[in-house]
Amino acid sequence: MSLANCKVTETNPLSGEDAKWVKLVKTVYTDPNGTTRDWESAERCTRPVGVDYDGVGIVAVMEHPGQPPALLLQKQFRPPIGKVCIEVPAGLVDANETAEECALRELYEETGYRGEIAETEKSCLMFNDPGMCNTNLHMIHVKIDLTKEENKNPKPQLEENEFIECFTVPLKDLYAECKRFDKEGYAIDARVGTLAEGFELVKKWNFL
Known part of the structure; x- marks a missing residue:
């Protein structure tokens, strides 16, 4: 076994239905001026x-x-x-x-x-x-x-x-x-x- 053999072979978009470990979330919040804004982030599904x-x-x-x-x-x-x-x-x-x-x-x-x-x-x-x-x-x-x-x-x-x-x-x-x-x-x-x-x-x- 050698970690040097590891490599990424493909990267594709992942739908929420197929994700097992994490999910994408859109958070709506207000900033210090009272303006409503959106924030995209990820959350674990394992806690x-x-x-x-x-x-x-x-x-x-x-x-x-x-x-x-x-x-x-x-x-x-x-x-x-x-x-x-x-x-x-x-x-x-x-x-x-x-x-x-x-x-x-x-x-x-x-x-x-x-x-x-x-x-x-x-x-x-x-x-x-x-x-x-x-x-x-x-x-x-x-x-x-x-x-x-x-x-x-x-x-x-x-x-x-x-x-x-x-x-x-x-x-x-x-x-x-x-x-x-x-x-x-x-x-x-x-x-x-x-x-x-x-x-x-x-x-x-x-x-x-």
């Missing part, structure tokens, strides 16, 4: 009833004595942009599942690693692209102890249509690695890029 978010992104930090902490990342082909994307593990929440439970489940399914929720609260509710869609998520911080037996030979539990390559990057190198991947033609997921920019800001302006 469980009674839940106010779609899923989670996972900041999974690999820990091993004597080694610098590293971030667990993924490569995954994304048809909408026709590129292999550098991403954090992520997934949609199931009904009757907390964000933390979702994060641990998705981490195991996509990477094979068993993690522990870090001693930080989940993030505020984040909207991925509010001008385009209503999709949102919580970022969950997870620790992966590489000394544990269960993490020495991880085996992902991928679905038939999932093709994911996992790799790690030392946290201190994330910004430089994002730059390198970008030059090599990969797409950088905004969650990864934002983490990298945050680390770089701390280093440049010495916030901490």
Whole structure:
């Protein structure tokens, strides 16, 4: 299996009747001057009833004595942009599942690693692209102890249509690695890029 073999072969309009995962919506609203306007956007069709978010992104930090902490990342082909994307593990929440439970489940399914929720609260509710869609998520911080037996030979539990390559990057190198991947033609997921920019800001302006 090689993600390099992936390519978009055809793109066609999709009717609302045929869409399973998303739908187009026209929203009518009034602007600050009282003028009525229209806005076109997309909405997911997968959010469980009674839940106010779609899923989670996972900041999974690999820990091993004597080694610098590293971030667990993924490569995954994304048809909408026709590129292999550098991403954090992520997934949609199931009904009757907390964000933390979702994060641990998705981490195991996509990477094979068993993690522990870090001693930080989940993030505020984040909207991925509010001008385009209503999709949102919580970022969950997870620790992966590489000394544990269960993490020495991880085996992902991928679905038939999932093709994911996992790799790690030392946290201190994330910004430089994002730059390198970008030059090599990969797409950088905004969650990864934002983490990298945050680390770089701390280093440049010495916030901490």
